[in-house]
Amino acid sequence: MEQKGSHSTRIPKSGSISFGRSNADCMIRSISAYGAALDIVGDGKIPDEFALTVIPDGDLRRCAVVWRKEKRIAVAFY
DSSP, X not given: OOOTTOOOBOOOEEEEEEETTEEXXXXXXXXXXXXXXXXXXXXXXXXXXXXXXXXXXXXXXXXXXXXXXXXXXXXXXX
């Protein structure tokens, strides 16, 4: 997920995960130009690919899951 020399921001932000007609809330724990670490809110199943909206910025990023651990996932942007 993290590329050498990239800068990661570790200020928690709210996010919204969109896939199909479903949405899920998340907390963005860290984010860089290449990916992010997300804490998932709720019990919903998150697919391997989805769109992430950073709130309140409104930035929309296409994501692919790199790893999962309980309620935390890491994603790469594409």
